[in-house]
Amino acid sequence: MHAINIRGYVFLSLVFCIVALLLAACTNTGYVVATTATTIGVEIGQDQTTGAPSSVLGYKRAEGAFLPTNRGTADKTTTTLGADGKPANTVQENGVPTSGQGARDSANVLMELHYKGIFSSGEGSGIYQRLAVGDIAVAQPGAAAMFAKDDAGKIDSNAAVYLAKANTQLIKENSQLDKIIGYVSSGSDTVDKAALQTLLDAAKSKNQKALSDSTVTSITGATGSGKTLRKNLSDINFAVIPLLYAELPADKQ
Amino acid sequence: MADIYQVAVLKDEDAANILGAKLKIKGYAVAVEKVGTVVLDGLDLGGSHDTLADVDGETWIVIASK
Numbered sequence: 001m002h003a004i005n006i007r008g009y010v011f012l013s014l015v016f017c018i019v020a021l022l023l024a025a026c027t028n029t030g031y032v033v034a035t036t037a038t039t040i041g042v043e044i045g046q047d048q049t050t051g052a053p054s055s056v057l058g059y060k061r062a063e064g065a066f067l068p069t070n071r072g073t074a075d076k077t078t079t080t081l082g083a084d085g086k087p088a089n090t091v092q093e094n095g096v097p098t099s100g101q102g103a104r105d106s107a108n109v110l111m112e113l114h115y116k117g118i119f120s121s122g123e124g125s126g127i128y129q130r131l132a133v134g135d136i137a138v139a140q141p142g143a144a145a146m147f148a149k150d151d152a153g154k155i156d157s158n159a160a161v162y163l164a165k166a167n168t169q170l171i172k173e174n175s176q177l178d179k180i181i182g183y184v185s186s187g188s189d190t191v192d193k194a195a196l197q198t199l200l201d202a203a204k205s206k207n208q209k210a211l212s213d214s215t216v217t218s219i220t221g222a223t224g225s226g227k228t229l230r231k232n233l234s235d236i237n238f239a240v241i242p243l244l245y246a247e248l249p250a251d252k253q
Numbered sequence: 254m255a256d257i258y259q260v261a262v263l264k265d266e267d268a269a270n271i272l273g274a275k276l277k278i279k280g281y282a283v284a285v286e287k288v289g290t291v292v293l294d295g296l297d298l299g300g301s302h303d304t305l306a307d308v309d310g311e312t313w314i315v316i317a318s319k
Contacts, residue, residue, distance in 0.1 A: 163278075
């Protein structure tokens, strides 16, 4: 006697699901907690008549990261009451000064989960998961290389060449950007708009097409701090970096 | 909705792919395509209207967003 009988088949169970894909990046005071928990479970039923085999596949993975950030903390005063209900002890803890960027300084999380051919044992079947946590981790070339790989862990040869050349260019441009920011901010985080405008005018006089009015406006209009200018130049107008660098005084290059 | 779109039109395949790789490193989703002619219409935002094509008939467009 079978416990379960459906049209002559005992269907034990077929479960194919990602039970949990939890990506939680919870910001709290001064740190970020990022966790992932992944479960893929497959349990195949058996035909009681033909005796087809059953199969079970399980994959479970959990990981977490705890990252301090430069987000500030508030001053805190803790008062303990005595038996008489009156303050008996007071502890004052000084907070950490804020950077002024709030949650913007929290860590980024980049994650990829891939499964393919989990019912076969042939080439190409398998499960992989990639995780990069933190502003630096998700933006650095290593993360790009990691995520550029296919599910077999290989990277296309042409893509590898382009990635290497791109990385070389970015290192050079970042160095140039550091010097541009240093020149127009003189060590502080406040941009000297006059110095920046002088650089832009000099570059524009030599390359009118590369520095249109709208490009200049997008650079100068959004400029307030060195950090903003860095983002603006490196993200939106990164093609302008070599032009501005070329206009730096020789001793600043 | 993406915050930023970057569109570049180049005449060289290698340059297009290197630019695409740079943008990927910077966190963009990138598409690099070979096309014959590219029409860019930025008039509504005070820009220009450009029709771009290389003499050999191969133009590369890099479109990136994040």
